[in-house]
Amino acid sequence: METITNISSKTLSEKDRKYLWHHISPYNAKADSMVVSKADGAWITDNKGNKYLDAMSGLWCVNAGYGREEMAQAAYEQIKKMSFYPLTQSHEPAILLAEKLNEWLDDDYVIFFSNSGSDANEVAFKITRQYHGQNGEPDRYKFISRYRAYHGSSMGALSATGQSQRKYKYEPLVSGFLHVRPPDSYRRPEGQSIEEFNLHCAQDIEQKIIWEGKETIAGVIMEPVITGGGIIIPHQLYMKKIEEICNKYGVLLIIDEVICGFGRTGKKFGFQNFGIKPDIVTMAKGITSGYMPLSATAVKKSIYEKFKTSSEYGHFRHVNTFGGNPVSCAVALANLELMEKENLTERSRTLGERLAKEMEDLNSHPNVGDIRSIGFLMGIELVKDKDSKEPAPPSYIGSIISECKANGLIIGKNGDTVDGYNNILTLSPPLSCTDEDFTFIVSLLKKVLKAHHL
Ligand code: PMP
Numbered sequence: 306m307e308t309i310t311n312i313s314s315k316t317l318s319e320k321d322r323k324y325l326w327h328h329i330s331p332y333n334a335k336a337d338s339m340v341v342s343k344a345d346g347a348w349i350t351d352n353k354g355n356k357y358l359d360a361m362s363g364l365w366c367v368n369a370g371y372g373r374e375e376m377a378q379a380a381y382e383q384i385k386k387m388s389f390y391p392l393t394q395s396h397e398p399a400i401l402l403a404e405k406l407n408e409w410l411d412d413d414y415v416i417f418f419s420n421s422g423s424d425a426n427e428v429a430f431k432i433t434r435q436y437h438g439q440n441g442e443p444d445r446y447k448f449i450s451r452y453r454a455y456h457g458s459s460m461g462a463l464s465a466t467g468q469s470q471r472k473y474k475y476e477p478l479v480s481g482f483l484h485v486r487p488p489d490s491y492r493r494p495e496g497q498s499i500e501e502f503n504l505h506c507a508q509d510i511e512q513k514i515i516w517e518g519k520e521t522i523a524g525v526i527m528e529p530v531i532t533g534g535g536i537i538i539p540h541q542l543y544m545k546k547i548e549e550i551c552n553k554y555g556v557l558l559i560i561d562e563v564i565c566g567f568g569r570t571g572k573k574f575g576f577q578n579f580g581i582k583p584d585i586v587t588m589a590k591g592i593t594s595g596y597m598p599l600s601a602t603a604v605k606k607s608i609y610e611k612f613k614t615s616s617e618y619g620h621f622r623h624v625n626t627f628g629g630n631p632v633s634c635a636v637a638l639a640n641l642e643l644m645e646k647e648n649l650t651e652r653s654r655t656l657g658e659r660l661a662k663e664m665e666d667l668n669s670h671p672n673v674g675d676i677r678s679i680g681f682l683m684g685i686e687l688v689k690d691k692d693s694k695e696p697a698p699p700s701y702i703g704s705i706i707s708e709c710k711a712n713g714l715i716i717g718k719n720g721d722t723v724d725g726y727n728n729i730l731t732l733s734p735p736l737s738c739t740d741e742d743f744t745f746i747v748s749l750l751k752k753v754l755k756a757h758h759l
Contacts, residue, residue, distance in 0.1 A: 314340065314352040344371035347735045347742045349715075357710065360734040360746050361717045365532065365564045366590035369643050370737035376596045379639035383632045391626060392418060398634035405641055406603060409573045410586060414603035418629030422563035422589035423457025425600035426526065429559045429585045430461050431623055432604055432612075433524040436557070439611045439619060445523040445556075449513055451487040453534030453721045456526060456561055465526050468534065470725025483517065485509040487531055488539040491675040491686060492694065492722075499540055506539075507546035511554075519554045524585075526559040529575030533564075535720035535729040536677045536684025544579035557584040557608070563600070564682075567591030568644060568736050571654030571680030578679065584608060594640045599633035649736040653681040656736070656743060663747045672697055672759050681738075684719070685730040689759060696720070696728035701759055705730065708753045714746060 312320075318337040327338060343350040347370055349359045362368060369376075383398060390396050403416035417432070419425050430448060437445035450456065452467035463472055464482035472478060486506060493502035514522050525547060531537035551558040560583035565575025569591060572578050576586070585608070589600035612621050627633075644650065657680040667673045667685070674688035687697035687705075702718055709716050717731035734746060 317352055346370045346372065347738050355713075357713050357715045358734070358742055358745055359715050360732050361715055362733050362735050363595050364590070365569070365733045366595035368567050368569065368591040368736045369594040369640055369647075369649060370735040373594075373596075373643060375639045375643050376594070376636050379635045380597065380632050383635035387631055389630060389632075391624070392629040393624060396631050396634075398631045398638060399629045402634040402638050402641075405638060406588075406601060409567075409641065410603055411573075411577070412582065413606040414586065415606060415609040417602045417604065417623075418634070419600045419602065419625055420598045420627050421457070421600050422561075422587065423459040423462040424625060424628065425563070425587035425589055425602045426456050426462040426465065426559075426561060427459055428602040428623060429526070429587050429604075430465075430524070432585065432602065432608070432621065433557050433559065435621060436608050436611055437523050442520065442555075444520050447481040447483055447517060447522050448559075449483045449485060449510055449522065449525045449556075451527060451531065451534075452484045453487045453489070453537065454528060454531050454561075455533035457563075468721045468725060470721070481523075483513060485513055487534060487537050488543050489535075489537050490540070491677075500542055503540035503543040504546060507543050507550065510547060511550045514550070514554050514556065522554060522556050524557040524559050525551055526561060528561045528563075529565045529579060530570060530679055530682070532682070532731075532733075533719050533721070535686065535722060535727075536679075536682060536731060538677050538679050539579075541579055544576070544581050548581040551584075559583065559585040559587065562586055562588045563590055564733070567594075567641075568650035568653045569680055569682050569733065571650065571657055573650055575679075592640070593633060593637045596640065597630070597633035597636045598627070599630070599637055600628075644736075647737065653736045656734075656738060657681045657683075659743065660732070660747065664751070667751065667754060670754060670758070672701070672757075673754070681732075681734060681736055683732040685732075685754075686720070686722075687728050687730065696722050696726055697759060699726070701757065702728055702730070705753055705757055708757070709749060712749055712753070714749045716750065 317340050340352045341349050342352040347358050348356055350356050406416055417428050434446055450465045454467045456462045456465040461479050464478040467484045488503045488506040490499045560576045562574050566588040576583055584605050586603040593599050661678045664676050672687050675686040677684045689695040718727040719731045720727040720729040722728050
């Protein structure tokens with residue numbers, strides 16, 4: 306039998322075309338996909354030997370960098386010791402990880418493990434609906450989220466998602482998901498200050514609750530910073546106001562930390578930048594730095610109390626076979642220990658501050674409309690011209706991304722600014738980037754941007 310390493314790159318590409326259905330990427334009849342065969346630190350290598358600095362950390366997840374010995378060791382040890390048992394009962398890696406997550410969350414939460422970010426959000430929706438039912442308010446079934454936000458691909462999580470282009474082919478989706486405008490301060494109405502605009506956006510949520518009937522609203526779900534929708538960073542006022550509104554109407558505040566968690570925004574969790582206390586926190590990706598599939602729904606102890614009953618109605622009837630897999634939990638523990646040992650959350654903050662400073666002079670570029678960053682996470686919004694703020698055309702964005710890639714740098718594009726259109730360059734590099742990696746990202750991206758004007 307052929308071993309993976311002996312297969313020529315041509316044969317692999319042929320097999321790839323024949324057998325593999327790629328995620329989200331449209332079929333490309335002209336170009337082969339990149340077949341990634343090795344990864345180390347912030348760098349990936351394809352099977353033709355090309356090396357790239359992966360400034361998107363895979364899919365915003367490889368926070369601790371690729372190829373870490375500690376994670377391989379943790380997986381190996383756990384597989385030898387006890388490879389699988391479901392969380393219908395319990396095991397040591399899940400118990401210890403749940404304890405460790407409480408330390409990172411800095412509050413009292415009970416942890417429900419699943420496999421993916423989408424799963425974690427589905428669990429949050431189910432717990433929220435059942436919680437209200439158990440509180441004698443079964444009419445509370447609706448969730449409010451924001452346009453441009455992404456919350457996952459399964460039917461409930463997609464219903465919460467506010468990006469129409471991802472949804473319309475699969476409708477009708479789950480009922481009871483409502484959307485409001487995101488706090489995109491760059492595109493705020495003329496004459497409004499950032500504070501006023503953010504306040505209005507938060508008040509949209511209150512208005513929605515009132516108009517929909519406050520006794521029907523179960524939860525609000527939001528990322529602390531909208532990531533996939535184009536790095537939309539709210540004002541402090543906004544998050545505080547939303548917390549206040551949720552408390553006022555008995556609505557649970559669910560914070561989706563699937564990307565923002567685990568150091569990405571310069572804090573352990575993104576919500577910690579805003580001084581709020583969510584009722585439910587969902588997380589995935591960076592929990593294992595992408596080494597194993599794992600996600601978690603952290604639920605405030607006071608909510609969990611309602612489920613501590615032996616009655617049939619009180620029991621949360623949800624299970625997934627692999628959620629909290631012991632190998633995944635052991636790897637997550639090794640990941641969090643490594644992040645603590647190497648101060649990667651702090652490094653995210655300092656690298657982010659340096660990045661923001663280095664990019665400042667791009668503000669004079671005629672097609673750079675806005676540069677937004679928090680921690681080691683940045684969005685560069687490209688426009689046709691600064692006055693109209695009309696998004697720069699796909700060909701322009703495409704040429705920048707291709708040129709970066711041709712020179713060994715992978716960056717992302719996101720936004721959903723208009724009709725599913727992505728005009729925002731995104732950077733979410735491993736938090737373990739070396740100083741040389743950092744310099745490479747900054748110098749190449751600046752060089753490419755400065756050479757491309759519309
Ligand atoms: N929430 C957010 C904010 C995400 O970015 C994602 C994935 N990119 C998800 C949820 C869904 O996670 P998964 O792909 O693991 O299902």
